[in-house]
Amino acid sequence: MDQLLDNFSLDLFVKQTILFLVLIFLLVKFAWKPILNALNDREEGIKDALDSAEKAKLEMENLQADNNKLLKEARAEREAMLKEARDLKNKMIEDAKGEAQAEAAKLVAQAQASIESEKKAAIADLKSQVANLSIDIAEKVVQGELSNKGKQEKLVESLLGDATLN
Amino acid sequence: MKVLSKAITSISLILFISLSAFATGDKKESQSTHGDPVNTPEEINEYIQHHVRDSHDFHMFSYFSDGEEHHVGFPLPVILWGENGLSAFMSSAFHHDDNGKEVVEKGDSKFVKLHGKIYELNAGATEVNFDEHHHPVNASTPFDLSITKSVFGILLIGLLMLLWFGGLAKQYKTKKVPTGFGRVLEPLVLYVRDEIAKPNIGPKYRKFTGYLMTVFFFIWILNLMGLTPFGFNVTGQLAVTAALALITLVVYLFSSNGHFWSHQLWMPGVPYFLRPLLAIIELAGTLIIKPFSLMVRLFANITAGHIVVMSLIAIGITMQEQMTAVGSTLLSFVLSLFITLIEVLVAFLQAYIFTMLSALFIGMAVEEPEHH
Secondary structure, eight states: HHHHHHHHHHHHHHHHHHHHHHHHHHHHHIIIIHHHHHHHHHHHHHHHHHHHHHHHHHHHHHHHEEEEHHHHHHHHHHHHHHHHHHHHHHHHHHHHHHHHHHHHHHHHHHHHHHHHHHHHHHHHHHHHHHHHHHHHHHHHHHHHHHTTTHHHHHHHHHHHHHHOOO | OOOHHHHHHHHHHHHHHHHHHHHHHHHHHTTOOOSSSSSHHHHHHHHHHHHHHHOSSEEEEEEEEETEEEEEEEEEEEEEEETTTTEEEEEGGGOOBBBOOOOEEEEEEEEEEEEEEEEEEEETTOOOBBBSSSSSSEEOEEEEEOOOOHHHHHHHHHHHHHHHHHHHHHHHHHSOOOOOOOOHHHHHHHHIIIIIIIHHHHHTHHHHHHHHHHHHHHHHHHHHHHHHOOOOOSTTTHHHHHHHHHHHHHHHHHHHOOHHHHHSSOTSOOOOGGGHHHHHHHHIIIIIIIHHHHHHHHHHHHHHOOOOOHHHHHHHTTTTTHHHHHHHHHHHHHHHHHHHHHHHHHHHHHHHHHHHHHHHHHHHHHOOOOOO
């Protein structure tokens, strides 16, 4: 213990304390503060960069999802439009067909009606012609028959015969 | 680390060669002449004691030639605040005298150096007189502001740290990642911050990191310097470790909060009659035991390391009679190499432990109460 105390030099203690305090002050001011700040800044920079990279990745994913959605929507829309067009076309064809059919039917009906009426007219004409012809014939026949007395009597007799049969 | 230990190995090799060279040189002459610096176990012991202490000049080694002692080293400035004010001269003025024989006159003051300490002779005295315990009776001790070997080491390491870490700080101004030597320093800075400051102090670590960094690198570099043959033993000076421990004490006392003191003085969750007793124990721990343990641990580890390394090197001299010169040299080489490698580890470990414990004590003082 005596030797320990003998080893202890108060002068050196004072010198060491002062020098060391000055050293701490100088190092903190010129070394540790800028070094630690720079290290902190760097670490924060790295952290920020990593964070933003992560964010960018997420954004990319979102964007891609959006793109896919848009693409899907566009495809669906196209599909829908195509379907509509097809439907429209079909409907138009159907409509046209129906209309044509109706028109045709109408035409046919008209034709039939006109044929009917023509037929009727023709028949009526025929009838009147036949009637005239038969009257003419009958006139001629009657003229011919009535020119002969015997024959007139015969006819009357046959006609009377027929009448009794009825 | 590998490169470092390689450097240390080569340095210890140089140290060993220089010492053993002078051991064999001694052997030839010691048979005939006396007065060699280090030869007998007592002289070796004294040499080691001398090395472990602070000194006023930078002495690396001595050698004998032509029957004269030559010292290799350089003098350091001596600055004294004595009875007649400030006086300054180079330590070479004492001519390596350590027994109070060489009197240096500066103005009205006369100084002598005795066992590493400088005394100012009382007015009128021309030489130092001793009492029976070999203490000077007619001299006073001036306040010694000298750049001693330890102060020289502190200044050197301080400048080195300012240069290195200031350079690193400057690098960050222009680039994000340092280049060159800064690339070596950056992981060390990060290590202290992430492994010592953050886990032990908690969220308030930032305020104390500067102090912890300074302490860590100061102790570590000085510990490593102590392993070189330049003879630094700064962290093995009780005064230096005491100053470091005292600063840690001041730091954690001044940053302590109410929560810390309430636990110190009136420990909750303990029977009431035990609380005053616990308060005494806790206070003794905080104010005396913690800084004392910091101070003694570093001092004792580093001093012990120096003594062991030098004792093992001394085997090359002391065991020559039993083992022949080659055998003792080989043994001392192997053992001192081994211990020097361990000392490299100890150098780091002690810096780490001192810083870690400082951080732990600060962490205890600033800890916020947990919310339940």
